[in-house]
Amino acid sequence: MSAEGRAEERDDDRESTWAAFREAVNMSPAELEAWLATEESRSVGWTPDGKGESVGHREGRRIVEIKHARKAALTDDDYAHMRKVVGYVRRHLAQGGPEAGKAESRWRYSLMNWGHDPLKD
Numbered sequence: 001m002s003a004e005g006r007a008e009e010r011d012d013d014r015e016s017t018w019a020a021f022r023e024a025v026n027m028s029p030a031e032l033e034a035w036l037a038t039e040e041s042r043s044v045g046w047t048p049d050g051k052g053e054s055v056g057h058r059e060g061r062r063i064v065e066i067k068h069a070r071k072a073a074l075t076d077d078d079y080a081h082m083r084k085v086v087g088y089v090r091r092h093l094a095q096g097g098p099e100a101g102k103a104e105s106r107w108r109y110s111l112m113n114w115g116h117d118p119l120k121d
Contacts, residue, residue: 014079018071021082024089025115029067035112036060044109056113059085063115089116 027035035041036057045054063085066078089111097107103119111118 014074017079017082017086020086021066024086025063025067026120027112027115027117029064031117032060032064032067032112032115036064040104040109041113044106045113054113056110059088060113060115067115085114088114093118 025032041060042054042057045056047054062081066074066082069078092107092111092114093116095107097118098105102108108118
């Protein structure tokens, strides 16, 4: 494949990643920042060393950075991160949340740390 063909393929991949990310992350940067500042946000998720910030909370901060960035300035690492976010959101939505108390569930809180509020669907 020519260099031009690889560039077009990469651009197509970026466009599909961008679209999937925008679909998966249904919270605005302001909504996500406000959520991340809450005790509920900090109460869920896995912390690698058992203390400090959870993985999901850190991911939420990175999502805010990506959503604030100009699309043209996004890097290959940003696109890889967006694919990670899409995968996480899709997997957790497929698991389904609790029937009762969904609004205040750890399942919802975890998804919200990753930028997706399942009650907005």
